[in-house]
Amino acid sequence: xxxxxxxxxxxxxxxxxxxxxxxxxxxxxxxxxxxxxxxxxxxxxxxxxxxxxxxxxxxxxxxxxxxxxxxxxxxxxxxxxxxxxxxxxxxxxxxxxxxxxxxxxxxxxxxxxxxxxxxxxxxxxxxxxxxxxxxxxxxxxxxxxxxxxxxxxxxxxxxxxxxxxxxxxxxxxxxxxxxxxxxxxxxxxxxxxxxxxxx
Amino acid sequence: xxxxxxxxxxxxxxxxxxxxxxxxxxxxxxxxxxxxxxxxxxxxxxxxxxxxxxxxxxxxxxxxxxxxxxxxxxxxxxxxxxxxxxxxxxxxxxxxxxxxxxxxxxxxxxxxxxxxxxxxxxxxxxxxxxxxxxxxxxxxxxxxxxxxxxxxxxxxxxxxxxxxxxxxxxxxxxxxxxxxxxxxxxxx
Numbered sequence: 043x044x045x046x047x048x049x050x051x052x053x054x055x056x057x058x059x060x061x062x063x064x065x066x067x068x069x070x071x072x073x074x075x076x077x078x079x080x081x082x083x084x085x086x087x088x089x090x091x092x093x094x095x096x097x098x099x100x101x102x103x104x105x106x107x108x109x110x111x112x113x114x115x116x117x118x119x120x121x122x123x124x125x126x127x128x129x130x131x132x133x134x135x136x137x138x139x140x141x142x143x144x145x146x147x148x149x150x151x152x153x154x155x156x157x158x159x160x161x162x163x164x165x166x167x168x169x170x171x172x173x174x175x176x177x178x179x180x181x182x183x184x185x186x187x188x189x190x191x192x193x194x195x196x197x198x199x200x201x202x203x204x205x206x207x208x209x210x211x212x213x214x215x216x217x218x219x220x221x222x223x224x225x226x227x228x229x230x231x232x233x234x235x236x237x238x239x240x241x
Numbered sequence: 242x243x244x245x246x247x248x249x250x251x252x253x254x255x256x257x258x259x260x261x262x263x264x265x266x267x268x269x270x271x272x273x274x275x276x277x278x279x280x281x282x283x284x285x286x287x288x289x290x291x292x293x294x295x296x297x298x299x300x301x302x303x304x305x306x307x308x309x310x311x312x313x314x315x316x317x318x319x320x321x322x323x324x325x326x327x328x329x330x331x332x333x334x335x336x337x338x339x340x341x342x343x344x345x346x347x348x349x350x351x352x353x354x355x356x357x358x359x360x361x362x363x364x365x366x367x368x369x370x371x372x373x374x375x376x377x378x379x380x381x382x383x384x385x386x387x388x389x390x391x392x393x394x395x396x397x398x399x400x401x402x403x404x405x406x407x408x409x410x411x412x413x414x415x416x417x418x419x420x421x422x423x424x425x426x427x428x429x
Binding site: 049051054055058059062063066067071080083084087088091092161164165168169171172183186187192193208209211212213215216218219222225 | 263269294299302304314318321323
């Protein structure tokens with residue numbers, strides 16, 4: 043990041059390559075739309091570039107990056123809420139692809155292997171469980187689960203205290219446990235359910 | 242209840258207990274509380290089950306798709322940044338003459354200010370040419386009378402003596418003349 047601050051184009055490219063997947067992943071789960079997540083990720087990288095001179099050596103870059111991402115995502119969610127488009131009706135990606143109805147039609151016509159269907163259903167269930175969380179709980183879960191951030195770093199990204207993050211994550215994980223109760227209670231992995239023939 | 246009265250207890254508040262269990266799973270608990278949870282979980286099947294439920298729900302998140310960005314994303318992002326960098330450079334270039342003008346104006350204003358301060362300081366230090374005339378004004382005002390007296394008394398010594406007497410009599414003196422030693426010397 044120090045090289046980026048000193049206007050190195052190669053360093054910035056490396057930064058984009060290193061973080062783009064993680065950033066788009068978190069934003070996609072946060073916003074619920076892969077296309078929009080990519081747009082927002084580009085906005086985040088633009089802001090990183092614009093603010094490069096303000097970067098303080100020693101600050102953890104990922105914390106800085108996700109702080110910007112959190113702000114960008116919050117603004118986007120507010121805009122979406124104003125437009126009453128909080129939940130996009132069409133998804134360009136996800137377990138059921140860009141056309142979930144076609145996917146389900148194929149699944150019901152028995153042309154799809156049972157295991158594949160079960161796994162897709164499970165993914166959809168997990169996705170819905172994540173989407174059922176509030177914005178802040180979702181962000182805290184994503185940063186903890188996929189970025190492996192400690193409570194202190196999550197607190198810095200979200201502008202909250204570590205104690206608030208502790209409570210937030212406890213409630214979020216309680217909600218996830220309830221939403222995924224069928225899998226949680228059986229203790230089985232989604233997609234690994236046996237079909238009627240025991241296959 | 243704990244069998245040992247000195248043994249610290251886990252909270253009975255379900256919400257706080259969940260916080261502690263989740264923090265334990267995340268490795269965010271202090272060593273003492275973590276050990277307490279482990280000890281309790283060994284003898285409390287309900288607590289053990291609760292921990293497992295939290296853990297299993299967390300593991301299920303692995304089912305979420307990991308984002309894989311296409312190469313076009315990287316290209317598009319870098320292109321956007323390159324355009325931004327170019328615009329930034331153009332803006333800097335466009336601002337350069339304005340900045341130069343502003344710098345020149347500031348230098349000019351600084352020089353002007355320095356000149357004014359210098360002129361004021363010089364005026365303060367330079368001696369006033371009118372000052373000796375002002376100081377000798379009483380003598381100048383009465384010079385005709387002095388000349389007349391000198392004409393009437395032909396002897397220079399007598400005249401000077403007469404003038405000294407006049408001066409001592411302060412017939413022509415102004416209020417502050419008595420303090421002016423220079424005038425006295427002049428008369429002598």
